Each structure stands twice: as C-alpha cells, then as structure tokens.
Amino acid sequence: MVFTEREVRHADASADPPRALCAAFCVKEALFKAVGGPFDPLGCEVFAREDEGPPDVEVDPSRGGDLRGRRIDVRLFAEGGDLVAAVLLWGEAGGPAPGGIEG
Numbered sequence: 001m002v003f004t005e006r007e008v009r010h011a012d013a014s015a016d017p018p019r020a021l022c023a024a025f026c027v028k029e030a031l032f033k034a035v036g037g038p039f040d041p042l043g044c045e046v047f048a049r050e051d052e053g054p055p056d057v058e059v060d061p062s063r064g065g066d067l068r069g070r071r072i073d074v075r076l077f078a079e080g081g082d083l084v085a086a087v088l089l090w091g092e093a094g095g096p097a098p099g100g101i102e103g
Helices: 005-012 017-035
Strands: 044-047 056-059 071-079 082-090
Touching: 005 017, 005 044, 017 044, 017 071, 017 082, 056 071
Parallel strands: none
Antiparallel strands: 044 056, 071 082
C-alpha cells in the first residue's frame, strides 16, 4: 500500500482524482530518493493543491524516516500528461532548521 485513507479521500474530492494520486506518488518517490534510507510511504502524506501550487507534505517522524528539523521543498512539473516531482531537503536530520518538521 502506498496511500493512506486520508490521501485517497482527499484525491477523490479533487477535480481530477487520478492526477492527484499520481502527483502524490511522484512526490513520495522523490522524497524516498532524497532521504536515501529507510522510508515508509505510509509515513508521509501528500495532498495535491487545486491551485497548482506545490503539494502539502505531512510526515510522521516515527514512520517517514528521520526528517525532524528538516525543511522539505517540493516542486511538481507538468508537461502534457506527464508529472515530475522534485524534492529538496534542507538542514541536518535531527537538527534545527527554520520551517522544519518538529519531532
């Protein structure tokens, strides 16, 4: 399983549910690659925004890898029917970072 029930409900309520889930999957895959270690996809929830802004990302520190104190910047790029996600992690794991995830 890749998506939480809350993510599926959010996608179902969107204007384009398949695209919302695709965007969430792309972000989870990019975050997994950025973390470079153990990562539970259910420990991270991604919610696509209707305004085409960057998706909102919520991470459960007990399941989503050690992202405490890190800021996550997400960008989605769309070309035709394709979606690509880029994730940048700022700050040191477990350390303070402005706007970072508290743990």
